[in-house]
Amino acid sequence: MEQTRRALLASVATGAAAVAGCAAPESTDSSAGESPYTRVYNEVLPSVVVVHVAENGRKVGQGSGFAIDPRTIVTNHHVVDPGSEVTVRLADGEWADASVVGSDRHSDLAVLAVDSSVSVSETLSFVAEPTPVGAEVVAIGAPFGLSESLSRGIVSARGRSVQGLSRFSIPAAIQTDTEVNSGSSGGPLVDLAGDVAGVVFASQGGNVGFAVSAELATRVIPELRETGSYDHxxxxxxxxxxxxxxxxxxxxxxxxxxxxxxxxxxxxxxxxxxxxxxxxxxxxxxxxxxxxxxxxxxxxxxxxxxxxxxxxxxxxxxxxxxxxxxxxxxxxxxxxxxxxxxxxxxxxxxxxxxxxxxxxxxxxxxxxxxxxxxxxxxxx
CATH class of the missing domain: 2.30.42.10 (PDZ domain)
Known part of the structure; x- marks a missing residue:
């Protein structure tokens, strides 16, 4: 995946057009027998991390995340909320300390800064237009701690309000039948062009999972990076x-x-x-x-x-x-x-x-x- 194909989130915040949008690829490498899921997995995986959270040296939580620039990770608020010590494991196996730059319980989003001595080789950008219902998507993360896992499905519905961590709901969420399990939280839900349609955050069991939509994420994340919080x-x-x-x-x-x-x-x-x-x-x-x-x-x-x-x-x-x-x-x-x-x-x-x-x-x-x-x- 070419770095130039991945606009940084900052450019999204300033209104620059993100590449790829939500269209499916025009062709696949059938001569090599590569499915579109294999291709998008290989492209996206280097951007995905496993997030470990500890308190007083004891592990208290784990989830997934993804890079939007070489040292900035997006994950869920509920992934990092249980503790104060955060480390991430990159796709190449390298570990790095991380700090919470900003976190918002009402959208269940958090932004992490990776130690300056480490950088993620590839980054992701959010879709420029909402991914339509019926579009194929994949989730890449660490369900049950099983890193580098892929599941596939479709966007089942849009605009859901899903109970969050407080008495208020998380609005404008994406519903998907893509398999979502404990540990998948914070990982990217991407279209077949490799752009982020949403940030996985919850499952209601069966074939019902949810992701924070790109529309909400691109409003919240820039302010989390700049001020550490977001007012709804x-x-x-x-x-x-x-x-x-x-x-x-x-x-x-x-x-x-x-x-x-x-x-x-x-x-x-x-x-x-x-x-x-x-x-x-x-x-x-x-x-x-x-x-x-x-x-x-x-x-x-x-x-x-x-x-x-x-x-x-x-x-x-x-x-x-x-x-x-x-x-x-x-x-x-x-x-x-x-x-x-x-x-x-x-x-x-x-x-x-x-x-x-x-x-x-x-x-x-x-x-x-x-x-x-x-x-x-x-x-x-």
């Missing part, structure tokens, strides 16, 4: 997608948008967006504030019920009443909002803290526009 936009609401039952309960003509269930006291939306009825004295408007089905804050979908739970149409004793009376968010700025995943994506990729955004809502049967000045996502 915060709307300060608890919301839920308007499905047919919620539309009926709220007298809507059809399901659309997301319903504001609660607003955070003193938060950006407090006094601007109208929350649903939650008066504990009103038995018909109680919202369960236990640990089960209340949607997490700031634009994440509630966790779906497990297969062992009763089907939604079955009566459930003590189940919370459907929230009613709150604003239904239909659009933020010029972006239509169809569900909570889309609201999280828009906040993450199209806004910044301190920005005042127009929000179109449905209130009392009438569409109105209100302005909200976004805050910064809290650490908790």
């Amino acid at each position: 936009s915060y709307l300060g609401v608890t919301i839920i997608t308007v499905e047919p039952q919620i539309a009926d309960a709220n007298g809507l003509d059809r399901p659309r948008g997301v319903l504001v269930v609660e607003t955070t006291d003193g938060g950006p939306s407090d006094g601007v967006l109208r929350p649903s009825l939650t008066d504990s004295d009103d038995a018909d408007s109680d919202v369960d504030d236990g640990d089960n089905e209340e949607p997490p804050a700031n634009g994440t979908e509630p966790t779906p019920p497990s297969p062992d739970e009763p089907a939604p149409e079955q009566p459930q004793s003590g189940s919370p009443a459907i929230p009613t009376g709150g604003d239904v968010i239909l659009a933020i700025g010029g972006s239509e909002i169809d569900n909570t995943d889309e609201l999280s994506r828009v906040l993450a990729l199209e806004t910044r803290p301190g920005q005042t955004v127009p929000i179109r809502v449905l209130r009392d049967g009438e569409e109105i526009v209100v302005d909200v000045t976004l805050g910064t996502l809290p650490d908790a």
Whole structure:
């Protein structure tokens, strides 16, 4: 892989076009019997590292990572968070000490600086355009500590909100059926041109894995390199997608948008967006504030019920009443909002803290526009 084919992440941050994009290669070396997976593996592997994390001389974690310049490694926040002593093993077998330059729990990304005496021979760049659903991708990393492993699959979906390390979700994530296991975290999910579509971070088992999208990574990583942290936009609401039952309960003509269930006291939306009825004295408007089905804050979908739970149409004793009376968010700025995943994506990729955004809502049967000045996502 030619070094000139790999634009440094800094050039991505300044708007320079990244090479390759998400197109599949036009041809493979069939005469030599080399599959496209073998080719991309051989090209990408020199950029991939194994990350070891220790505390007081005791190993406490391990994951994967990849180089975006000869001495800069991208991995996951949760890979390096357990300890303070970080070492990386390069593809050529050489070990190097590394330090955490910046880390962000809300995107689960971290940037490492490798000891100045060592450099990675090859580097990777992020895709210039989002990798489409159905495109073939491969993950290279160290699942279960088995370094230099490749798994292949496709992009199964885009724009997912996935539960992160806090009560907030990781937005705009890529879903893939590529095998993802413990130790794969932090490794690159690359297209068949060898460019990074996402940073692997989680698995839900079976054929469902997730990666931080290149769109989010290229916003976060430059600031992690420069300042050590990244501030995410915060709307300060608890919301839920308007499905047919919620539309009926709220007298809507059809399901659309997301319903504001609660607003955070003193938060950006407090006094601007109208929350649903939650008066504990009103038995018909109680919202369960236990640990089960209340949607997490700031634009994440509630966790779906497990297969062992009763089907939604079955009566459930003590189940919370459907929230009613709150604003239904239909659009933020010029972006239509169809569900909570889309609201999280828009906040993450199209806004910044301190920005005042127009929000179109449905209130009392009438569409109105209100302005909200976004805050910064809290650490908790």
